[in-house]
Amino acid sequence: MIFEQIFNMVNVGIVILDRDLNVRQWNRWMETHSKISGNEIIGKSIFHFFPSLDAPWFKRNCKSVLAFGxxxxxSQKLHKYCFPLKPVNTFGIKFDHMQQNCTMGPLRDQTNVVEYIFLMVHDVTEVAAYEQKLIEMNIKDALTGVYNRRYFESRIEEEFERHKRYKRSFSIIMQDIDYFKKINDTYGHQAGDFILKSFSTSVMSRIRAVDIFARYGGEEFCCMLPETELVSALSVAEDIRKRIEHTTFEFKNTPLNITISQGVSEMKPDTSCAESLLKKADDALYEAKRSGRNRVLNK
Amino acid sequence: MEPNLNDIFSSDEKDILQEIMNIAFGNATADLAQVIDIYVVLSVPNIKVIDIGDLPHYIKQNIPSSENTSILQQKFWGEFRGSGILVFPQTSGKDIAGILDDQFSDDGFTLHRQKTEILLEIGNILIGACVGKVSELLGTFVTYSPPHLIVDDSEGHNNLINSFEENQTAIVMKTIFEFENKNINGFLMILTDNESIDWLRHALQNFMESYE
Incomplete structure (x- = not known):
């Protein structure tokens, strides 16, 4: 009697399956989260209600419980979840399903033969959300929400390795906001931050999902365009330049106009390392600055 | 210095243990083919008794510390208790994922994260199969802690070595396994705890008597 109460009171989903994977027990936690009552599901195949479990990974684990005890x-890391249940709270991250760690094990009869499989379902959505946030904090710039320099550099290394194997072209654009210091000095740092955010949003709306856009430091940004030759990269950069030049950003009723300088470089067979590709773009950016700003140059 | 097996076990007892291991691993092979759809070849296990502080040395000798070697450990509890240790040398995430017939992501970043989890799942099945079959023959059953991966650097090695008590006598059962047609192999060790040796001797006697 007491065991039955515990079975239904614990904050864990408990399911008991027989050797044919029919449901034998279904506790209250499972009823609540699946909206399937014990009366409906007990005696029926688990696959009838959860067809997604009719998959090699689930059956393999059931078999290993039955065969070896x-x-x-x-784990949530590998499977995300066993049962597609609605998340109770997603902690600000978009999860379609409650994230779960599940444990399976044997239940034996008096002669130690495995008769049933028990399944325990733990809701780890909160932990998964924290992990997700940590991963994002690690690769994104806090102010603008675009990638940070470290992530950019690791991705450019990867792209460099891919280029060595498959010889696919890719280009990078280095960008710098002209006279950024003046905005900070004239309108304050809040205005400066606003410009950095608005600029990032504007670039993000122009580039493709596969492109990697990052804040490289201060008012300097970087964009990596996979599968893109120099000509196309130049035209993207020019388009961004025009957009920014013709946009008036409004900060607390003060209209602000900015321009940007950009340097572009393309991965060539003779480029020795990812760093030298960045250096070329940086040199071009320096040239663009020196020759009057608000322009795109390449090296 | 390797203590004589006879100090702890009579030669009869040793023979029985060897026999049990042979049967157990034979059964495990057959059932593994059912569970993971791949024939796993398990070599005839080698049994050794390792004494007081020699274990770290043995582990060091048997587990090559090299890049890409993955070591995982799983403890089991009951009358029969100890650790299963699985060593996968030099395998890529792709090879590992190929053991299971699930659909896994193709991109490098995700695959690298999943490799660990897939290894843990395979390790759990392999260790459980061998330990489970031995337990069955010895007339007992065990429960398991989740397996964990030992970080493959000197610190990870030390942690593994330190996880055993210094004055422990362990019976080490070592087998080489190979996934047929997958070109993946490694070795598996079952280490029994000091505390379960008395019980083990008793269980071996019972096993013998059941045949007399």
Whole structure:
């Protein structure tokens, strides 16, 4: 009697399956989160209600419990979830389903033969959300929300390795906001931050999903365009330049206009390392600055 | 210095243990083919008794510290208790994912993260199969802690070595396994805890008597 109460009171989903994977027990937690009552599901195949479990990974783990008396640990990291249940709270991250760690193990009869499989379902959505946030904090710039320099550099290394193998072209654009210091000095740092954010949003709306746009430092940004030759990269940069030049950003009723200088470089067979590609773009950016700003140059 | 097996076990007992291991691993092979759809070849296990502080040395000798070697450990509890240690040398995430017939992501970043999890799942099945079958023959059953991956650097090695008590006598059962047609192999060790040796001797006697 007391065991039955515990079975239904714990904040864990508990399911008991027989050797044919029919449901034998279904606790209150499972009823609540799946909206399927014990009366409906007990005696029926688990696959009838959860067809997504009719997959090699689930059946393999059931078999190992039945064959060896194994415990199986179905981690959220690999499987996300076992049962497609609605998340109770997604903690600000978009999860379609409650994230779960599940444990499976054997239940034996008096002669130690495995008769049933028990499944325990733990809701780890909160932990998964924190992990997701940590990953994002690690690769994104806090102010603008675009990628940070470290992530950019790791991606450019990857792209460089890919280029060595598959010889696919890619280009990078280095960007710098002209006279940024003046905005900070004239209108204050809040205005400066606003410009950095608005500029990022504007660039993001112009580039493709595969492009990697990052804040490289201060008012300097960087954009990597995979599968893109120099000519196309120049035209993207020119388009961004015009957009920025013709946009009036409004900060607390003060209209602000900015221009940007850009340097572009393309990955060539003789480029020795990712760093030298960045250096070329940086040199071109320096030239663009020196020759009057608000322009795109390449090296 | 390797203590004589006879100090702890009579030669009869040793023979029984060897016999049990042979049967257990044979059964495990057959059932593994059912569970993961791949024939896993398990070599005839080698049994050794390792004493007081020699274990770290043995582990060091048997587990090559090299890049890409993945080591995982899983503890099991019950009358029969100890650790299963699985060593996968030099395997890529892609090879590992190929053992299971699931659909895994193709991009490098995700695959690298998943490799660990896939290794843990395979390790869990392999260790569980071998330990489970031995337990069955010895007339007992065990429960398991989740397996974990040992970070493959000197610190990881030290942590593994330190996880055993200094004055522990362990019976090490070592087998080489190979996934047929997958070109993946490695070795598996089952280390029994000091505390379960008395019980083990008793269980071996019972096993013998059941045949007399």
């Amino acid at each position: 194994n415990f199986s640990f179905l």
